[in-house]
Amino acid sequence: MNFWFAVLRQVGRNIRQTWPSQFMTFLTVSLSVLIFAFFYLVYNNMLNVGNKLGDDLQLIVYLEEEPGIEMQEQLRRKILAFDEVENIRFISKLEAYERFANQLGENRDVLNDMPRDFLPASIEVVPMKDLRSLSQVKLFSDYLSKLPGTLKVQYGQDWIERFYYFTRLLSIIVLLSGGLLILTSVFMVSYTIRLTILGRQAELELLKLVGATNNYIRTPFLIEGILQGLFGSTLGIISLFSLFQWIKIKFSGPGILSLFEFSFFQPQTIFTILVISIVLCAVGSYSSMQKFLRM
Amino acid sequence: MKDDNRNGTMIEMIKVSKTYPPDVYALRDVSVSIADAEMFFLTGMSGAGKTTLLKLLCSMEYPSNGLIEIGGRDIQKMRGKKLAKMRQKIGVAYQDFKLLLDRTVAENVAISMEVSYKKPQLINKRVKDLLEILALTDKHNAITGELSRGEQQRVALARAVANSPTLILVDEPTGNLDATTTARVMQLLTKCNNSGATVVIATHDHSIYRDTPHRIMELRNGKLHLVREGSAQ
Structure with missing residues (x-):
């Protein structure tokens, strides 16, 4: 044995x-x-x-007025001064109008009485992949909102915050x-x-x-x-x-x-x-x- | 019969004392040498300290003072594997038997050989042989708890000698046995002794050492006294 x-x-x-x-x-x-x-x-x-x-995340900076070529360059430099970004795209009032009209599709007639520049110009900023944590996006958003001529910055704050806290809760569980x-x-x-x-x-x-x-x-x-x-x-x-x-x-x-x-x-x-x-x-x-x- | 005056000493006890709290002296300054292949009788009244002495020899308990050597090794210093190996060479038939009452007789006898990793065929043969010698053949598969005290005593003895130990310690081996079975038990122990094992028998049964040619010592109040020198050659 x-x-x-x-x-x-x-x-x-x-x-x-x-x-x-x-x-x-x-x-x-x-x-x-x-x-x-x-x-x-x-x-x-x-x-x-x-x-x-996060891959689809972008920050939209609404501007008081449409920036000229020179101002666009100034804003681009200011944005890049915070951090590298994946993409910066300027959307003119006209472009915004066209997009909105396309989104309305068959109902675009409702815009007939509206002036073509009633929507504000904006900048779409796609952050780099390493700028995706909530705190950084928040910091970036705060920074962008303080740029001269900025009306408002949007990136679905509420939803992202809730999601962030949910994942925090899950990690504790x-x-x-x-x-x-x-x-x-x-x-x-x-x-x-x-x-x-x-x-x-x-x-x-x-x-x-x-x-x-x-x-x-x-x-x-x-x-x-x-x-x-x-x-x-x-x-x-x-x-x-x-x-x-x-x-x-x-x-x-x-x-x-x-x-x-x-x-x-x-x-x-x-x-x-x-x-x-x-x-x-x-x-x-x-x-x-x-x-x-x-x- | 083996020569008791060989050079080799199996057990060496020097000034061994054992006290239990608070101040009960079970053994006082016990000194004795027991040779290889000697058969040694330890007698004394109940409570004289016989069982305590056997417990010290099989390292179930440790002395309060003194030195105990088995086969030239201080047993108090042995731990782990060395202690286990030494215990494999000591067969003990305890007074309270220490049998596994829910196991069969064969399983109880086999346990001492299993821990030494003996081959199953060898174990089976040895178990059968021992049960036959001790008139327990028909109890091979019986549950040990269902046996009489006398039968259980013989199972305990069979387990003690099964692994062919070099030292056999037996505590009151015939307490529950009739004369015929006592003779069988003594024959088995003598056979083991003739094969080279040192056998220490603690008993107060005068009939089993009355005519023995071996050394007899008596424990009185925890002290060891020589009753008769052995004459066996």
Whole structure:
């Protein structure tokens, strides 16, 4: 009989004898992984949505009057003085009128009585990709609003702010659920192993007395912890994937959700979640065993 | 019979004392050397300290004072793997048996061999042989908790000798046995001794050491006194 044969036999024996508590721990680990992974997935997708919205982000600076060529150059220099931008485009009053008329389509007749210069001239500024965080866009907007001849700066402030705070809230939930995952994995597994140890104290004491090494006693429990982590997190991820697919199919019709492409975790993220769960469960198991072996 | 005066010493106890809180002296300045392959009888009234002495020898407890060496090694300094290896070479039949009552007889006997990673075929054969010697063949698959005290005592003894240890410590091996079974038990211990194992038997059963050619010492109030020198060669 070799070490691993003896250890695996012991694992089988432990699982057979304590399967109700093992099963409860397995479910708890799965649920913890599911909760954490769910919020993390939502957070990830929200970040993607944010990036996508950021790609379309532009600041519109409405001007008091139409700038001449020289003033356009002055304004361009002032804008570039803040930071590099991707694009600056001047829209004349006439151009604004044409755009508006085109947007009205068949109803453009309503503009017939309006003067062709009733809309203000504006500058469309597309910031660089690295200028996308809210604080920077806000700073940029404040800067632009202080330029001479500026009426107003628009970039969908309210919506972006709400989105920003939503993602902040999500990141806090992800952190909390991550904490929950750590607590449940370590403490539940540690508690289950402790119960097993208490239930089999006589046997473990005897094993020590007949010369079992600490590894011989400890390894089966460590393997149990690893199995809890592996199977628990796998079930959690599979459940989340099923939920994700269901939501995708259920809400695949026209609607706000169809505007964005939601994606599941990359394989390396799944692998990382599995490994972290396994490590946490192994730590829980190991700590219980160490307490016993020190006794 | 092995020669008790060989150079090799299995057990060396020098001025060993053991006290339990608050101030109960179980052993006082016990000094004794037990040779390799010696059979040694430790007698004394109940509460004299026999079990305590055996517990110290198998490192289940540690002395308050003094030195204990097994096979030339200070057992108080042994930890981890070294301690485990040493325990594999010591077979102990405890007075309270320390059996796993929800396991079968065969599993209980096999446990000491499993921790030494013996081959399953070898374990099975050894278990069968021992159960036959101790008249427990029909109890091979019986649940240990369902056995009588006498049967459990024999299972504990079988487990103690199963791994062919070099030192066997037996605490009251015949307390629950009839004369015939006592004889079987003593035959088994003698066989182990003849094979080279040092055997220490703690007992107050006068019948099992009355005619023995081996050394007998008595514990009285925690102190060791020589009753009879061994004459076995």
